[in-house]
Amino acid sequence: MKVTVRLFATLKDLLPKDRKKVLVELAEGSTVNDVAEHFKIPQEETLIIKVNGRSADKSTVLKDGDRVGIFPPVGGG
């Protein structure tokens, strides 16, 4: 299956240069944690994860066509 991944703020440097999003091919039943490992995001990093615009976590199971956004802690207002 394929999911679209966007990484933001300090994590964006883990994407290929000048890419805002990438399509990642994963085995069926993969989780957000597999995406994090794919991009070598350090395990100890605190992450805010959105799957299809909804709050998720590393254990969230993905399905084909999902949109995954991963952020470090951010805020403002």
Add this chain to the structure above:
Amino acid sequence: MKIYRVNMTEGEVTTEDVKDAYAALGGRGLTSQIVADEVSPTCNPIGPKNKLVIAPGLLSGTMAPSSGRLSVGAKSPLTGTIKESNAGGTAAQKLAKLGIKAIIIEGKPADDKLYTMTVNKDGIQLEDVSDDLIGKGNYEVMEKIQAELGEKVCVMSIGQAGEYRLESASIAVSDPEGRPTRHCGRGGTGAVMGAKGVKAIVIDDSDAPGVPIVDQDRFKEASRALAKSLLDHPVCGEGLPEYGTAILINILNESGGLPTENFKTGRFEGADEISGETIADVISDRGGQKTHSCHPGCVMRCSQIYNDKDGEYLTGGFEYETVWGFGANTKVDDIDAIAMMDRICDDVGIDTIEMGVAVGVAMDAGVIEFGDAEGAIDLLEQVGEGTPLGRIIGSGAGFTAKAFGLDRVPVVKNQGIPAYDPRAVKGVGVTYATSTMGADHTAGYAVTSNILSIGGEVDPLSKEGQVELSQGLQIATAAVDSTGLCIFAAFAILDDENALPAVIDMLNAQYGLELEADDVTALGKSIIKTEREFNIEAGFTKADDRLPDFFVDEECPPHNVKFDITDEELDGLYNF
């Protein structure tokens, strides 16, 4: 500490002792109490009976980190409710160091003259500056005053919009470089200042006595503890200094809550072009400052200095809500054009949020097309020129909608709804509906638990738990707004159990008090009750604590959600 009363009808300044009832109040708590005590709730906001109250926070002027917020209070020309609008910049610290608890500006000059008020260790002097400053924008006003009195003075001023008494006029507060990038933006307090005939307030704290502190050692210890909490928090200590507040563009877009095309959808295809990440890159490439303090002693330093393509200064304090309002909401993805709109608003002295919403409304009504950056810049310039169209826009989103016959009007109590769609971020929707201030995200920033995973998690798309979330935040915020602390300190307070005790310790050490956490909650409740009572006497009812129909009736893509919190549930917010 003293209170200055400036009567603009008589041109007289008097000095008053601080009443016992005001001793433990500061910032919003003090401005709202004085307005409630002295201003008739039914008065015309730009008439002689309204008063403009200016107060630094309880901790302002001390070494407490990020404590330089200034509160301004009045009856709002925009909403007709009580209003407190706060800003950074250097005014609060200087006023506090001069021993000033508050300045109350009342009455109205019989002539059409404009005055500056100079505040220094000797008191307050009024000077007729009609010949020099009438019709000038904030940049020129501040430059002229600093050329005469030195770069260290703080200037609070109004631009053309305040002189015209337009309902979205702001009061600019100079930043550490002396530029008008910090504003008491919301609610039209600049129109009240203009109606009082005050063009500028110049604050010179040379030889000021400073802020007395009862227990210096205890204060220092608590102050260091709060600074540590802030610096250790990933948002306050890392995210805000690195990217500024516009870092929120992408996470709101990803969450489907970034209002786009006058609140038609929750995602903007040009989001990346206007994101905090892009802005930080542009600033770095052009030799601007990604990290900047809006007042000395702020450890979060979320402000920025943005240069144009030639590397020359263009604007500063370029915030998420501004970028959203002139970006996603109007479908403009040109960050330089958005920066220019920010610059014009700072100069003319108009609230960037209200203008972002008003321009979106004007586009929806067909005055100009969505995405027309040049057209939007022209509309904002017309506000400064005082053309009939400019005056319509400058009177805010609600007025603009009425002028052009539009029924999709994102306002509550006539104040424009800011940068979080209330259908997809329901907690902040509750705050918009119920706040004593009209639609105001800062009054109860439920985006924390809804979107940012700060202070726990509450599903933003579900109605469960939103009223309780907003209620708790509104009460806590009213108290924080009294301290002079920046609202972003709340991120640390929500996540770090050491932060609030540090704040309370500082207050106790400074004033010789024995406050506990419950007292802080009680203060917040008391402020909101005072404000709500004023609004009720001004004619507001629970029917005003509602979102516009279209949020209830129209779905917001991509989640296709409506605002489904019932009227009865909203009314429950005031069960405390």
